[in-house]
Structures are given as structure tokens and as C-alpha cells.
Amino acid sequence: MKSLTTNYYETGSIILFGIGFTMLLLHNNIIKKIIGMNIMDTAIFLFFIAKGYVHGKDAPIIRGTAAGYIDPVPSALMLTGIVVAVSVTAFLLALTVRLYKAYGTVELDEIMKMRGD
Amino acid sequence: MNVIRSSPLVIILLLFITAFCMPIIKNNKRVKVLSGTSLGLSFILSIINFINVLNNGGFSYRIGHYDSPWGISFYIGNVEAIMCVVFTLVALLVMVYSYMTIEKEIGKKRVNLYYTLVNLLVGSLLGIVFTNDLFNGFVFLEVSTLAGCGIIVIKDEKENIKATLKYLVLSSLGSGLVLMGIAFIYPVSGYLDMDFIGKSIQSLEGANRNLIVISASLFTIGLGVKSAMFPLHVWLPDAHSSAPSPSSAILSALVLKPPVLFLIKILYKVYKIEVLREMGILNILLVLGSIGMIAGSIFAINQKEVKRVIAYSSVAQMGYVFYGIGLGSKLGVIMAIFHMIGHSLTKSALFLIGGSMIKKTGSKYVKDLKGIGREMPITLGLFTLCALSMVGIPILPGFISKWKLAIATIESGKIYLMGVILLSSLLNVAYYFPIVINGFFGHENLEGKTYMSKELRKPKIIPIGILVICVILTGVFSIQIIDFIGQGF
Secondary structure, three states: OHHHHHOHHHHHHHHHHHHHHHHHHHOOEHHHHHHHHHHHHHHHHHHHHHHHOOOOOEOOOOOOOOOOEOOHHHHHHHHHHHHHHHHHHHHHHHHHHHHHHHHOOOEHHHHHHHHHO | OHHHHOHHHHHHHHHHHHHHHHHHOOOHHHHHHHHHHHHHHHHHHHHHHHHHHHHHOOEEEEHHHOOOOOOOEEEEOHHHHHHHHHHHHHHHHHHHHHHHHHHHHHOOOOHHHHHHHHHHHHHHHHHHHHEOEHHHHHHHHHHHHHHHHHHHHOOOOHHHHHHHHHHHHHHHHHHHHHHHHHHHHHHHHOOOEHHHHHHHHOOOOOHHHHHHHHHHHHHHHHHHHHOOOHHHOOOHHHHHHHOOHHHHHHHHHHHOHHHHHHHHHHHHHHHHHHHHHHHOHHHHHHHHHHHHHHHHHHHHHOOOEHHHHHHHHHHHHHHHHHHHHHHOOHHHHHHHHHHHHHHHHHHHHHHHHHHHHHHHHOOOEHHHHOOHHHHOHHHHHHHHHHHHHHHOOOOOHHHHHHHHHHHHHHHOOOHHHHHHHHHHHHHHHHHHHHHHHHHHOOHHHHOOOOOOOOOOOHHHHHHHHHHHHHHHHHHHOHHHHHHHHHHOO
């Protein structure tokens, strides 16, 4: 229990990851699925950046006064990760618009019922 | 010497740069020439790279001349070199076929976008094959997913949009898991380069050991979604059967393979075999692979559409690949890689033939293909050869991989699993042979059909023919290929 409260960043991000994951898997509404995917990705970003952060150290901009710097690699990676997540979200939303035009609904179970025609 | 060593990077850059030139060209003929030239050049370069690796052995290539833990590096060993040749060859031949049919399938307006996406896709897949850096692999994986979705939805029909959405949702789930896997492995190792992670996690003990297990399972599930591991294959049949047939060929032959190769690299370079045995991940892969081999075939038997039969067969064939990895022996992994090569060539030919048969008969159902052997004898003959390879008739690569997988099974002492291989082969017969037999034989089937009336024109037959010849050559030179792959380990 104590390790959960001391590592509250990690705990929080794993809880968020679980929420996003279940939303992505279990919801029928595509918009909610996309929101779930975004929550999941954000949870990963939080986890990754929390892992790179060192308490009490400076941002990795060298000025000659700081005692030490945090690890810059996770921040750089997550910048790329955000770009990837944004492009996937944009593509998903564009597809949702077309799906709505084709089927008239964004509920997946209703779309699956229409398979017959 | 250095120039030749740069060829893998040059291939990827060439494909990406030409990809982004295509949308601004309005003339479809020029787009096709550009696409053909870029893919042809990359095939020649990959042959040069292959010869270099054959003579001098594998090498790692620093991008931007930064040394490994700081910069991104490629590793081009035997496996990577031969995979690169296969991928560029299949992409080139499928695209040559598509130049004649694509306008009828997707309309004139989107042709330049289609070839943009194909070049992006092939480039990013080769990137996954070559890369030695986890995060670099993840980015290439995402590029390939988006480009792969693009070449499905380019047809813009109801079915395609639904299938793409399903594929993209499940894929983003998979990539989320892969990224989480990287997030678990980076803090304990401090590196992203696979060799360095491998070195630094060997000395970990205690609670950190759990982190390794978590990250390994996240990678396995995440990459399993992308490469249609059995319970996670639900996106595959819709996506592969609704896409235009050149796209289905590319998706089934190429897009499924690099994630598995990436998984093999992660498992064997990062975690090493001792840790894997300890964790039991290999056993899970073995079980899922076995179930996939049988379940994929059973699903395929129940399908009514030709393309869905072939798509479900992909699930079964990927089952063989995971089975090979799961055996945990050197021979098992080599045969998994060999099976990927054989499957790439065979499945692309099958999808092209299936697509052309659907177009000529005007029906996508298996029952309407009766008697097609009289109308399209050469095409169905090629189909039969590929089906024989899938079933496992000697000389053809399907047989070699099944034979050697059986040997690997016996070597690892799991003889009861032989039944799975045999059963799966028999099931393969059950869904490929009805198409062939009803096509060639039976009086009522052949009645009223004119000989050669619907046969494909020569330019369309040639790329499919070359693919089938490559299938046979893979079988004939299987010993050399297996040796060559084996040296890479």
C-alpha cells in the first residue's frame, strides 16, 4: 500500500490506463472508443515522463548553475508519441464521419446488425 | 564499401521521398512509372545489400554517425537482408499487377494517393525490419498501421470503412501496449537500443524482475494484435477481404510479418532465451499458435467468400509462425522466419488470383467458382500450386516449414503437438481443395463453360507467374535459405 502512495504518478497513470483500455475495448460508441484511446495514450505519456523526472533537478537546458538535470529522453520520446496519437485520433475521427454518413449511426452493435444488407 | 552499407537506409529514404512526390503529380501514368521505378530500384538495392551481407556478414549501421546508445542504429543481419529482398520483390510484383487493375477498383482520382500510401507502407515495414531501436520501431509501426489502413479505406465503400475502423481501433490498442512496454523497460535499463537493454537487464534481480515480465507480456500482446495472433485476429478477415485485391495481397503478405520479426528481435535480443524460459511467455505463444493453426482453418472452412477463406487462412498460417517461436528452440525460430518468407510469396499470389477470379466471374462467393478451371485454366493452375504449398506437398515451401517444424517439435520433446500440425494440414486441404476440385472436375460444373473464355491477359499473368515461380524456388533452395537464416543467430 505504501509503495502505491509514494509512487502516486505511476499508480495514477496505471489506473488511467485501465480506464482507457476498458473504454476502448468495451464501449460500442466509436466516439467513446476514441476518447478511451486518448485517455490510454495520455496515461502512457504520464507514466513515461514520471519515469524520466528526477525530484529537485532542473529541466535539461544547460546554464551552468544547476546541480543536475532530469532525463531528457522520455520527454523527447513523448513529444513523438503525442504526434502519433494526434494523427491516429484525426484519422479515426475522419473515418467516424464517413461511417456516420454510410450507416447513419456510430454505435458499433447497430452497425454489426446491418451486416445482412 | 560504405556506399553499399548505406543501401538499407537509402531504400527507406527513396521510398519515403518518392511517396511524398506522388500526390503532386496529377498524371496517373507518371505516378505509376514513379512507383514502379522506386520499387524496382529498392529491389535492386536490396539484392546488392543481400550480396554484401552474404559475403561480409551482418553489420550494424549508425544513422547520422552517432554511436549506438545515443543515436539510432540499424542492424542488418542475414534475416533482415533476406526479408528485405522478399518484401521488395513481393511489393514490386503486386504493384506491377495493380498498375493494370487499380483504376477499376478505386477510381481514377485516388491513384496517386494509393501509390503514396503503398510506398510509405513498404518503407515503414522495412524500417521495422532493420531497426535496432525500440522507439524507432514503434514509430515505424505506427506509420505502417496508418498507411495500411489507408490502402484499405481507399475503396471508400461501407464495408471498407467499417473494416478500417475495426483495424485501426485494435491496432491503436496494440500500439498503446507496445508503448507501455517500452515505458516499463526504459526506466530499468536506461537505453532504447536493443543490444544495450539486453546487456543491462541481465543483472537485474528482485522486484525489477517483475517489470521485465510485465514489459515482455505487453510487447507480446501488443505486437500480437498487429500480426493477428489467434484471439486478437478479429480485425483481419474484414480488413483483408474488403480491401482492393492488390491491397489485400500487400496486407496479408507484408504487413503481418514485420511485427512478428520485431517481436522475435525483442524476445531474443532484449530478454534472452534463459529469461524467456523462466517467464513462460514462450509457452503462451505455443498454445496460442496451436489454437490459431486449427481455429483459423476451421473458420476458413465455414466462409462463403473466396477472399475471406484466404484471409482466415492467414490467421492459421500466422499460427504456424507463433508456434515456431513458441517452441523456443533455434530451429523453431528459423522455421518461423522461413514460414514467413514462404507465406509472403504464396499468400500474395493467392490474393491476386482470388481477386482476378472474382472480377472475371463477377461473384465473390466460392459456390460461383465452379467450373472456373475450364474458363481460366492457367490462373486456377497457379492457384492450385499455391494451395498445394499451403497444404504442404513436398518441394513447396509449405511442406518444408511443416516438416522442419515437426522435427523441431520432436527435438523439444513435445511430441503430442505433432497432432496439431497434422490436423491443421488436413484442415487446410478441406478449404483449398473444394475450390480446386470444383474448378477443374465434375460434369455438371464444367457444363456450358467455354475453354479459356475468361483467361487473364498475359501482362496480368506474368507477375502472378513470377510470384509462383519464386514460391517453387523458395522450396527448391530451402536448405540454402534455412542455412543462411541459421547463420544469423
